[in-house]
Amino acid sequence: MHIPDGYLDLPIAGIFYVLSLAVLGYSIYKLKDEKLTPLFGIVAAAIFAAQMLNWPIPGGTSAHFVGGALAGILLGPYAGSLAMAVVLTIQCLVFADGGITALGANVWNMAIVNVFIGYYAYRALEKFGKSVASFVAGWIGITIAAIFAGIEIGLSTSFGYGLSVTVPVMGLWHGMLGIVEGTITAGVVSYIASSRPDVLEEKVTPGKAAIAVIAAMIVVSPLFAYAAELVGYSEPLENAAEMLGLTENPIYEGLLPDYTVPGIDPYAGTLIAGVVGTVIVLALGYLMARYARTT
Amino acid sequence: MHELLERTIKEASDYFQNFLIHEYSKKSVLHKIDGRIKLVSTVVFVILAVSTFNLNKVIMVLLFLFVISAITGLSLKKIFERIWLFTLFSYIVVLPLSIYNPLYGITFTLRVAASLIAIQILIMTTSFAEICSALRSFKIPKTFVSALWIAYRYAILMFRELFAILLARESRRVAKGSHMDVWRKGGEAVGLFFLRSFERAERVQLAIEARGGNVVEYRGKIKKLDLIYSTIVIFTAFWWVII
Numbered sequence A: 001m002h003i004p005d006g007y008l009d010l011p012i013a014g015i016f017y018v019l020s021l022a023v024l025g026y027s028i029y030k031l032k033d034e035k036l037t038p039l040f041g042i043v044a045a046a047i048f049a050a051q052m053l054n055w056p057i058p059g060g061t062s063a064h065f066v067g068g069a070l071a072g073i074l075l076g077p078y079a080g081s082l083a084m085a086v087v088l089t090i091q092c093l094v095f096a097d098g099g100i101t102a103l104g105a106n107v108w109n110m111a112i113v114n115v116f117i118g119y120y121a122y123r124a125l126e127k128f129g130k131s132v133a134s135f136v137a138g139w140i141g142i143t144i145a146a147i148f149a150g151i152e153i154g155l156s157t158s159f160g161y162g163l164s165v166t167v168p169v170m171g172l173w174h175g176m177l178g179i180v181e182g183t184i185t186a187g188v189v190s191y192i193a194s195s196r197p198d199v200l201e202e203k204v205t206p207g208k209a210a211i212a213v214i215a216a217m218i219v220v221s222p223l224f225a226y227a228a229e230l231v232g233y234s235e236p237l238e239n240a241a242e243m244l245g246l247t248e249n250p251i252y253e254g255l256l257p258d259y260t261v262p263g264i265d266p267y268a269g270t271l272i273a274g275v276v277g278t279v280i281v282l283a284l285g286y287l288m289a290r291y292a293r294t295t
Numbered sequence B: 001m002h003e004l005l006e007r008t009i010k011e012a013s014d015y016f017q018n019f020l021i022h023e024y025s026k027k028s029v030l031h032k033i034d035g036r037i038k039l040v041s042t043v044v045f046v047i048l049a050v051s052t053f054n055l056n057k058v059i060m061v062l063l064f065l066f067v068i069s070a071i072t073g074l075s076l077k078k079i080f081e082r083i084w085l086f087t088l089f090s091y092i093v094v095l096p097l098s099i100y101n102p103l104y105g106i107t108f109t110l111r112v113a114a115s116l117i118a119i120q121i122l123i124m125t126t127s128f129a130e131i132c133s134a135l136r137s138f139k140i141p142k143t144f145v146s147a148l149w150i151a152y153r154y155a156i157l158m159f160r161e162l163f164a165i166l167l168a169r170e171s172r173r174v175a176k177g178s179h180m181d182v183w184r185k186g187g188e189a190v191g192l193f194f195l196r197s198f199e200r201a202e203r204v205q206l207a208i209e210a211r212g213g214n215v216v217e218y219r220g221k222i223k224k225l226d227l228i229y230s231t232i233v234i235f236t237a238f239w240w241v242i243i
Helices: A010-030 A037-051 A068-075 A077-095 A103-128 A130-155 A163-195 A208-230 A236-244 A266-294 B002-024 B035-050 B055-072 B076-098 B102-125 B128-137 B142-172 B179-211 B224-242
Strands: none
Touching (some): A010 A103, A010 A130, A010 B142, A037 A068, A037 B142, A037 B179, A068 B179, A077 A103, A077 B102, A077 B142, A103 A130, A130 A163, B035 B055, B035 B128, B035 B224, B055 B076, B055 B102, B055 B224, B076 B102, B128 B142, B142 B179
């Protein structure tokens, strides 16, 4: 499910970087008072090792385990998403498994959607038994994560197939592989429940407001990506003006008119304008934060 | 369970080849360049490759990457060995579209190939400790970078622990198990493995506290060689813009 570089449009990759960083940043903030660094590291290494297991399936083929829902169930959604993000970052920077520009999207799918949905599915269904709850958590976590990956690549114009192909392919295929994921998750959780039930006690979880924001981000994130493609990266107002035959008559062009750098390739100009804008906003934010600290 | 073990050994040996190549690859000039510069350069190369469908620009990025690898002493054969499979896979994925638009298929595949080469150049010439230091320099939170470093260092050890658990269970098995048995016993083994990983995390936490922390931090000065490499990357970007 690791999306490589070249499959996603940069604006879509950027959106998922921002969303992922927001959730991971909040997770680190929530866990800042707990000495959990070795736990993230060791459990991340354990997930990494467990992903290497090659589970035989009748018929001669085999399947792998991803471990997102399990990470959520064992560590809670905050620490679980951080542990999975550690695994994905190592896979990207050491094994070239998943792209650098696509890391934000991969983290979003496998470390946030998979972990949060897996964790809450488990908690919601726990009353029906830990095995059933963990099976559904493993299955639904990986399936929805794959659907998100399908949405991201399907909305990217770089990838020649549309949503009508990518979402069913990713969703159906991972829906079947999800049975393996669910079975392994159920096996592991059942064993832990019988030998160390304390490990499965409720973990540090988001408050109602935080979970509402994260859930809304998960639900709305494909719309951001869709909207970016739908409007062709231009202002809807500009499209409307073009349809009505109106022309611009600017009083002042600005230093980077229309997010471009005069005299160079428009696409590169937009990239440069984006970097300049980001630096200005960060600098202003930094100055305001400093000012706030001194007053 | 022997099937699970055999398949896993094969999978792991292929996977850990990357660790070995990564740690013991032939030294090149690129090894001497600061990790921060190499990390940023990799991101720049990947963005240049994936932000266009202009075939000339994609080929230009590929050529620069090949020339940089060849001049600095990296093995092009090794790079090819590590990228061909996924490049071919990408071409097969877009093959149905390439029948009607061959240019799209070629450009898409070369974009993927260029990105993979850029990442491989980073991987083959930069230790993970350097990458972690570079991430800290870019203000990535200490908690996350330390966890990355611990996970990297413990990955092989944790795999050995998992493997030892599986092997011990297999050695105690007397009857041929069904697929269901493999899954049930495998699930139990992985459950035990995760419990052990929790216990290990506690021991590592105590060890870190006893030693007073072990965060990877390194602030080397930018050298002349780093500036030369940065200039090459900037020149590539400049050339990419004007062609």
